Structures are given as C-alpha cells and as structure tokens.
Amino acid sequence: xxxxxxxxxxxxxxxxxxxxxxxxxxxxxxxxYWYRQSLGQGLExxxxxxxxxxxxxxxxxxxxxxxERTGGSVSTLTIQRTQQEDSAVYLCASSLGRQETQYFGPxxxxxxx
Amino acid sequence: GESVGLHLPTLSVQEGDNxxxxxxxxxxxxxxxxxxxxxxxxxxxxxxxxxxNMDKRQGQRVTVLLNxxxxxxxxxxxxxxxxxxxxxxxxxxxxxxxxxxxxxxTHLIIQP
Numbered sequence: 001x002x003x004x005x006x007x008x009x010x011x012x013x014x015x016x017x018x019x020x021x022x023x024x025x026x027x028x029x030x031x032x033y034w035y036r037q038s039l040g041q042g043l044e045x046x047x048x049x050x051x052x053x054x055x056x057x058x059x060x061x062x063x064x065x066x067x068e069r070t071g072g073s074v075s076t077l078t079i080q081r082t083q084q085e086d087s088a089v090y091l092c093a094s095s096l097g098r099q100e101t102q103y104f105g106p107x108x109x110x111x112x113x
Numbered sequence: 114g115e116s117v118g119l120h121l122p123t124l125s126v127q128e129g130d131n132x133x134x135x136x137x138x139x140x141x142x143x144x145x146x147x148x149x150x151x152x153x154x155x156x157x158x159x160x161x162x163x164x165x166n167m168d169k170r171q172g173q174r175v176t177v178l179l180n181x182x183x184x185x186x187x188x189x190x191x192x193x194x195x196x197x198x199x200x201x202x203x204x205x206x207x208x209x210x211x212x213x214x215x216x217x218x219t220h221l222i223i224q225p
Contacts, residue, residue, distance in 0.1 A: 004156075009160060030209075032178075035212075042202060042215035042216055042218055043157070043204075043213070043215040045211075045212030045213060045214070046212075048211040048212055050211075056212070058212075059212055064216070091157070099145070099149070099211075101159060102213065104157045104158070104159075105156050106154075106155055106156045107155075107156050
C-alpha cells in the first residue's frame, strides 16, 4: 500500500518568510510524528499526534514552530519567520498506534537563504 | 543527558562479508530499540526492532542483539550486498515516551 507522503519535496525560502510542510500518513495510522534532520546529524523529534488528543509538543525548538493535524489524518508543520538555522530535512512518520513501529516519509528538504 | 550514540561513524566491508554496526545507549528507562537504514535523499527505512524483554531478534539477513547489562545494541547484516550501502541509525524510546531518540548514524560502505 501507499507509504507516508510529504510535500513539497524541496522548498527554498528567504529568511523571515513563513513555510508550510505537509504530511499524509499511511491510511489507518492514528499516530503521526514530525522530526528534523540537520546536515550530518541524526533525527530530532519535534511533535507527536495521537488521534484527536492534544499533541506532544515537547520537541519543538521554538514558538516559531507549530503543527496541526486535521481530521486525524493530514498534518501541516508551519515555521514562521524562518531563520537560516531552520534549514534541514523535515521528516514525517506514522504508526498504527501509540508506541508502534514508525514508518517515515521521504522528507521535505528546506533551505532558508 | 541521556543519549544514544554510535561507536563508528564509517564502516567499510567487502561485498559478501558480514557487517556489525554497534550502538550504545545510556537511558536505562529505554524499553524499545529500532534500526533504520537511510539512503541518500530518502527517508529512513525500517529494518528491525526489539523490545527490552528480548536479547535477540532475527529478520531476513539481519539480526539485532540487545545487551541491557552494558546498554549496547548491535545490528548484524549477513552477506552484505551493494544495496546495503547506506547510513544506519539506531534509535531508542524510553518507556512512556512518544518520540524516538536517534544516534548520529554509521555510514556503511560495501566494497566490491
């Protein structure tokens, strides 16, 4: 079946602009995660959604980052007033339920000039 | 703080040989461990996982070993193939946590 999909695959923006990144989880998966992968680094957990419950935002690096998940499916990660240090690959993962195996999408490569 | 790390940033093996990628973790509360493979320009691909009530788990050509006494995790790949070339990440999750904590990765290079 279809895996996790993300769009856009690449995004170039200017410092100070807002960006929105989209994630479509695997159908039927109730849990959705966002991670950030900076150049040469491992993955950093950002935020977790489980069904319609309040998200776990413990990994968000600043208040410029926010995410929402509409209808328990598609999620959007928004970065406001982007900075150069926000340049990274943003990865989305989903799992069948809480604490189940996480499957990743291809990521969105964000470059802030 | 608690962390997950890898001993070797780069591992080079001959095609057909077995490879072992090691990982150390420090969070004694971790009860779930997982290995991912990431090829250039792609997202991490699930390989195998193991829960803390086990010390070994086998998949197709891969085996994960967990030694809770010394907080060590390893991934063994049998008869490596060119397609195994990638960066391998170990990750752990503490009991009750939602997100995974990843190590920095090991780059596995398969030489012909």
